[in-house]
Amino acid sequence: MTFQLYKIIFANERLFCYIMSRKEEILEQAALLISEKGYEATTIRDIAESVGIEPSSVYSHFDSKEDILWEIALSCANQFIEGITSIVESDLTTRSKLTAMIIAHVEILTRNLNAAAIFLNEWRHFSEPRRSDFAHLRDIYEAKFRAVIAQGIEQNALREVDEKFGALTILSALNWTYQWYKPSGEMKPKEIGEKLAELLLNGLVKPF
Amino acid sequence: MTFQLYKIIFANERLFCYIMSRKEEILEQAALLISEKGYEATTIRDIAESVGIEPSSVYSHFDSKEDILWEIALSCANQFIEGITSIVESDLTTRSKLTAMIIAHVEILTRNLNAAAIFLNEWRHFSEPRRSDFAHLRDIYEAKFRAVIAQGIEQNALREVDEKFGALTILSALNWTYQWYKPSGEMKPKEIGEKLAELLLNGLVKPF
DNA sequence: GTCTATAACAAGATAGAC
DNA sequence: GTCTATCTTGTTATAGAC
Numbered sequence: 001m002t003f004q005l006y007k008i009i010f011a012n013e014r015l016f017c018y019i020m021s022r023k024e025e026i027l028e029q030a031a032l033l034i035s036e037k038g039y040e041a042t043t044i045r046d047i048a049e050s051v052g053i054e055p056s057s058v059y060s061h062f063d064s065k066e067d068i069l070w071e072i073a074l075s076c077a078n079q080f081i082e083g084i085t086s087i088v089e090s091d092l093t094t095r096s097k098l099t100a101m102i103i104a105h106v107e108i109l110t111r112n113l114n115a116a117a118i119f120l121n122e123w124r125h126f127s128e129p130r131r132s133d134f135a136h137l138r139d140i141y142e143a144k145f146r147a148v149i150a151q152g153i154e155q156n157a158l159r160e161v162d163e164k165f166g167a168l169t170i171l172s173a174l175n176w177t178y179q180w181y182k183p184s185g186e187m188k189p190k191e192i193g194e195k196l197a198e199l200l201l202n203g204l205v206k207p208f
Numbered sequence: 209m210t211f212q213l214y215k216i217i218f219a220n221e222r223l224f225c226y227i228m229s230r231k232e233e234i235l236e237q238a239a240l241l242i243s244e245k246g247y248e249a250t251t252i253r254d255i256a257e258s259v260g261i262e263p264s265s266v267y268s269h270f271d272s273k274e275d276i277l278w279e280i281a282l283s284c285a286n287q288f289i290e291g292i293t294s295i296v297e298s299d300l301t302t303r304s305k306l307t308a309m310i311i312a313h314v315e316i317l318t319r320n321l322n323a324a325a326i327f328l329n330e331w332r333h334f335s336e337p338r339r340s341d342f343a344h345l346r347d348i349y350e351a352k353f354r355a356v357i358a359q360g361i362e363q364n365a366l367r368e369v370d371e372k373f374g375a376l377t378i379l380s381a382l383n384w385t386y387q388w389y390k391p392s393g394e395m396k397p398k399e400i401g402e403k404l405a406e407l408l409l410n411g412l413v414k415p416f
Numbered sequence: 417g418t419c420t421a422t423a424a425c426a427a428g429a430t431a432g433a434c
Numbered sequence: 435g436t437c438t439a440t441c442t443t444g445t446t447a448t449a450g451a452c
Binding site: 036038124149171172175196199 | 245365369409410
């Protein structure tokens with residue numbers, strides 16, 4: 001396989017020199033274009049052009065357009081699930097667990113903003129059985145939030161809300177961040193996560 | 209203009225016999241298809257077929273595919289804005305105002321589920337100047353939430369949250385309902401709105 | 417207002433040379 | 435692995451008969 005020096009990434013004030021394969025380049029450009037214009041509006045020609053190759057060359061790396069979408073969404077799903085698993089299994093208090101899970105979610109989402117937009121919005125373009133497989137992955141993730149909420153209610157730390165409804169409301173609030181988050185904005189992901197956790201856990205109303 | 213008897217709608221246990229014009233039929237079917245498959249994936253042929261006319265006949269009612277999208281999204285935006293204006297201008301307490309606004313939002317969203325999905329997700333397919341006009345409409349709506357939150361903080365009824373952040377979080381939680389709401393489900397829109405308002409206003413954590 | 421027919425073009429995908 | 439060239443299909447939109 002041929003590699004090419006593609007980009008230099010600054011992260012956490014350390015310099016990484018990352019060698020990106022052609023396949024990864026295609027995935028990154030596809031994620032950018034699909035998140036901006038949507039799956040159907042993004043053509044193989046668009047993707048090829050932004051990478052700097054001919055459309056037919058894309059088919060040396062992927063068998064179909066849907067395969068590209070699948071790899072982006074699956075990688076994102078795995079990052080979300082892996083990102084909170086150790087927190088869920090820790091022995092933190094419910095409150096700390098939920099806060100850490102919310103921060104982790106926002107950090108993963110903002111770090112993979114394009115892929116996350118696809119994870120959240122473009123799954124309907126999967127044909128079966130991928131569509132079902134994907135729904136299953138999302139449910140595994142949501143179930144981890146439900147379990148922590150149920151545990152919190154049992155331990156008398158949370159109010160007696162419906163855990164399914166609670167998990168959905170939390171994830172709803174978190175997932176919308178991709179609609180307005182800008183890497184250049186004032187708030188850093190961790191800060192956004194902290195503020196969201198604070199608001200969702202304590203509510204908007206002033207206690208007596 | 210020719211009208212045709214199209215459908216019988218049961219609502220609030222009263223029977224309405226509604227005469228729907230061809231144009232309204234096209235709008236309804238387009239909203240259904242676009243909300244399911246997305247704007248680009250929905251073709252004029254799909255829409256025409258589901259209405260039972262030829263593709264070219266659609267162009268007797270609309271000048272372009274984008275015009276159809278625009279009418280659906282604009283009508284939805286106006287419903288949202290009109291739905292909360294009288295509440296915002298009332299002299300209810302902040303808490304009651306926000307609860308009423310949240311319930312109204314969920315009711316409008318669930319009553320126009322397909323149009324709302326388009327309002328929330330398909331606006332990127334507008335070309336300028338529509339895209340900017342649409343963003344302006346959404347901001348007018350969000351500003352009403354921000355204003356109520358700011359008023360609530362001033363009156364010491366709400367905790368001192370960033371009003372922009374608070375409004376975004378509320379609307380995020382509300383807007384995701386279109387992803388999981390089913391008219392056949394157990395919870396009615398008003399109940400969903402009440403539970404969401406309760407959760408967002410009081411928070412998940414048990415007070416001391 | 418709806419139809420048939422078609423223009424004008426862009427899409428995903430493949431074949432075969434290098 | 436990438437290219438040029440091309441196939442097949444599907445797209446929006448229009449012209450003109452009824």
